[in-house]
Amino acid sequence: MNYIGSKKTLIPFLKKTILQIVSADSHVFCDLFAGTGTVGSCFKREGFKVISNDLQYYSFVLNRNYVGNHKALEFNGLTAEIEQAAKNVSNDQMRLFGDKSKKEYVIEYLNNLKGEEGFVYSNYTLSGTRGQQFERNYYSEDNAKKCDAVRMKIEEWKEEKRITEDEYFFLLTSLLEAIDSVANTASVYGAFLKKLKNSAAKPMKIVPADFSITDEEHCVYNKDANELIREISCDILYLDPPYNERQYSANYHILETIAKYDDPVIKGKTGLRDYKDQKSKYCSKADVKRAFEELIQNAKAKYIFLSYNNEGLLSIDDVKEIFFRKGTYGTATQAYNRFKADSSRKYSADKTVEYLHYCICK
Numbered sequence: 001m002n003y004i005g006s007k008k009t010l011i012p013f014l015k016k017t018i019l020q021i022v023s024a025d026s027h028v029f030c031d032l033f034a035g036t037g038t039v040g041s042c043f044k045r046e047g048f049k050v051i052s053n054d055l056q057y058y059s060f061v062l063n064r065n066y067v068g069n070h071k072a073l074e075f076n077g078l079t080a081e082i083e084q085a086a087k088n089v090s091n092d093q094m095r096l097f098g099d100k101s102k103k104e105y106v107i108e109y110l111n112n113l114k115g116e117e118g119f120v121y122s123n124y125t126l127s128g129t130r131g132q133q134f135e136r137n138y139y140s141e142d143n144a145k146k147c148d149a150v151r152m153k154i155e156e157w158k159e160e161k162r163i164t165e166d167e168y169f170f171l172l173t174s175l176l177e178a179i180d181s182v183a184n185t186a187s188v189y190g191a192f193l194k195k196l197k198n199s200a201a202k203p204m205k206i207v208p209a210d211f212s213i214t215d216e217e218h219c220v221y222n223k224d225a226n227e228l229i230r231e232i233s234c235d236i237l238y239l240d241p242p243y244n245e246r247q248y249s250a251n252y253h254i255l256e257t258i259a260k261y262d263d264p265v266i267k268g269k270t271g272l273r274d275y276k277d278q279k280s281k282y283c284s285k286a287d288v289k290r291a292f293e294e295l296i297q298n299a300k301a302k303y304i305f306l307s308y309n310n311e312g313l314l315s316i317d318d319v320k321e322i323f324f325r326k327g328t329y330g331t332a333t334q335a336y337n338r339f340k341a342d343s344s345r346k347y348s349a350d351k352t353v354e355y356l357h358y359c360i361c362k
Contacts, residue, residue, distance in 0.1 A: 001180050002187055004251060007038050007240065007307065010354055013334040014307070015042055017356055018236065021330075022303050026235035030301070032225045033240045033282075035059055037066040044070075045212050048236075053221040053228050055278055056248055058176060058259035060222035065173035068220040069166050069211045075102050077162035078109075085109050107174060107208050113153060115145025119263055120179075123271050124254060134269050138184055138192045138254060143204040147179045150206065151261050173209040176255055188251035191270065226281075226295050233300035241282040241292075243312035249275035288313045289322075296322050299361075306357040316355065323359040332356045 007014060029048040031040035036059065040052040044067055052063040075082075082105050115121075122128040124138040139147070154171045157163045163171070184193050184200035193200075221228055225241070242248065249256065253273050257264055264273040281287035292314060296304065304326065306319060323329040334354045 001036050001177060003036050004188065004246065004248065005240065005243065006036060009336055010307075010334060011038065011042050013332075013354070014039060014305075014356065015046070017332045018238070018303075018305055018358075019046075021358060021360070022236055026302060028234040029236045029238065030232065030234035031063075031067075031238050031240070032229065033242075034063045034067075035240065037063040039238060039240065041066045041212065043236075043238075044214060044216075044218060047214075047216070049216045050218045051221070051232055051234055052218065053223055053225060055222070055224055055280065056252065056256060057222055058252060058255040059248075060220065061169055061172045061176060061259045064169040064220045065209055066211050067218050069170060070214040070216065070218060071166070072213060073103055073164075073167050073170055075106050075163065075167055077164075078106055078157065081162075082106060082109050085112070103170075103208055106171070107206050110150045110153060110171070110175075111206050113146065113149040115142060116149040116152065117145060118148025118152060119261065120144045120147045120151075120254075120258060123266060134271070136192060136269070136271055137194065137196070138189070138271075139179070139182065140184070140196055140201055143179065143182045143200075146204050147175065147258065150175050151258060155261060170209060170211070172259060174206050176259060177209060178204050178206040179258060180255060183254075189254045189270070190251050226291060226298075229295055229298045229300075235302045237299050237301035237304045238307070239295070239305065240307040242280050243309055245283050245285070245313070247275065247279055247283050249278035249280075282313070285313050289318050292318070293322050296326050296359075299326070302361055304359040304361060306355075308355050308357065310353040310355065319355075319357050323357060327359045327361040330358050330360075332358075 027049055028051065029043040030051040032053050034040050034052045034054045037052060040050045040063060044050045050067050052067040054060055054063060120139065121141065121144040124136050125141050125144045126135055126137045127141045128144065129135045154168065158168045182200050182202060182204045184196050185191065186193065250272065253275065257273055266273050281291040308314060308319065320329055335351050336354055
């Protein structure tokens with residue numbers, strides 16, 4: 001997923017730096033602003049117990065799969081339905097399939113569903129909104145219908161208790177990543193393109209979302225970071241808050257709607273859902289320092305790491321001041337390519353600097 005602030009390319013730098021600093025008896029890693037779960041998933045694979053959190057529900061869904069899921073999925077409640085659909089495979093053969101093959105059969109079943117005119121089609125396609133005040137072009141007609149059909153089927157299976165919670169979030173994650181890959185946007189969902197670009201015109205193909213199998217159980221939350229920090233403790237606290245005034249809830253509002261599928265009241269040219277309860281103080285110049293001070297003050301951790309770039313709302317001096325009060329301060333840096341959400345916008349530089357500030361707590 002092409003995500004603002006994604007740490008995918010910075011994982012080697014983050015992992016190496018963090019593991020060089022922390023002590024060997026550090027076992028619990030908390031990713032408090034988890035996004036797509038890239039960092040938490042990395043430390044899950046390293047053998048840590050991971051606590052993951054994000055205020056956005058679609059992000060919670062992704063992390064609930066990538067971090068929360070840690071055992072093989074059985075899909076026992078769907079055996080009869082999948083066997084009936086897979087007419088070219090005998091029942092005897094189907095019973096011989098292992099977990100991975102059963103999982104792939106469930107995904108293939110969803111890929112073969114006939115499209116339906118649901119919320120996504122009716123509100124985010126040209127054909128679904130034609131003649132309305134706002135005609136939107138976020139998805140092709142076929143991809144939106146397929147998304148609606150799959151989303152409704154996943155919810156039906158959940159309501160009928162035919163899939164487990166783990167299976168539910170695995171399927172939702174697989175759908176979110178598939179529909180995001182065919183979105184008719186330059187990057188984020190703050191605007192759509194007038195004509196379908198090549199990738200958006202291709203048929204949506206759901207692939208199984210991967211996750212690592214571990215013996216350790218993990219915790220995933222969907223809460224405000226400054227509230228959750230009062231309830232948890234960890235060895236390593238990793239912070240990757242928003243850097244600027246772009247609200248994630250506005251930039252990824254359609255993914256939020258598909259994840260919740262709650263028929264929200266939407267408005268305007270982009271079909272934006274109400275996100276007043278999801279606005280982050282870390283996107284406000286007036287509030288960010290106070291929010292960060294409160295977060296660090298309430299943190300119960302041995303080590304705190306903060307990913308932040310040189311163009312963030314918080315100044316380096318602000319970070320140093322707050323961390324010095326908590327313990328011993330240090331920093332590491334890495335240059336990386338800038339995320340460009342708008343290809344038509346002029347940026348001051350192609351690269352920016354990622355600061356990994358850290359505090360060894362008193």
